[in-house]
Amino acid sequence: QVQLVESGGGVVQPGRSLRLSCAASGFTFSSYGMHWVRQAPGKGLEWVAVISYDGSNKYYADSVKGRFTISRDNSKNTLYLQMNSLRAEDTAVYYCAKADSVGATTSKAALNWGQGTLVTVSS
């Protein structure tokens, strides 16, 4: 079955960097687009970024554009989110999610989700 396991979260000071990872198994990772979605404490879901199956297309939310970079290593079945210049408002649980089907990067739903990793930005 599909498994997505996020890691790399923790407490970080404002302005610093952090890299999240998402280890995927149970499906052909290299065939699917992948998403990052976050949820601030007590708040709703916020889409962060998406990457195409081969890494050639990447799209970001305005709130993270220029600071965050989504990437993937299909040889390791792993998705990444490099987060730079972190701010207090980036504090959230970060989920990775798999697209519902192969094909176009956008318009897809997020069918499978990991359990999330908590990032806390605080001095």
Add this chain to the structure above:
Amino acid sequence: SYVLTQPPSVSVAPGKTARITCGGNNIGSKSVHWYQQKPGQAPVLVIYYDSDRPSGIPERFSGSNSGNTATLTISRVEAGDEADYYCQVWDSSSDHQGVFGGGTKLTVL
């Protein structure tokens, strides 16, 4: 940027029908996805592409989308349906971005 508007809360008695709306400018021209999230858990996709159900989602869950409103309908509501529900679309007007509604808390009375 594209905005999705959901009611903050909806209440329904067990066995009745719950309808959760998601408003957006000409949302009928977009594909709408719906997610259920229970406390402390990751979201679960319950409806995609307006009205399709992923494997394992009960037939009690259905969706529609027309004009400026998409609707998630839950028939014969059960206590276990109590959760937050989020609609989601893709905004390709300026750059390709995912957009979530603010979420609706479904309370089963």
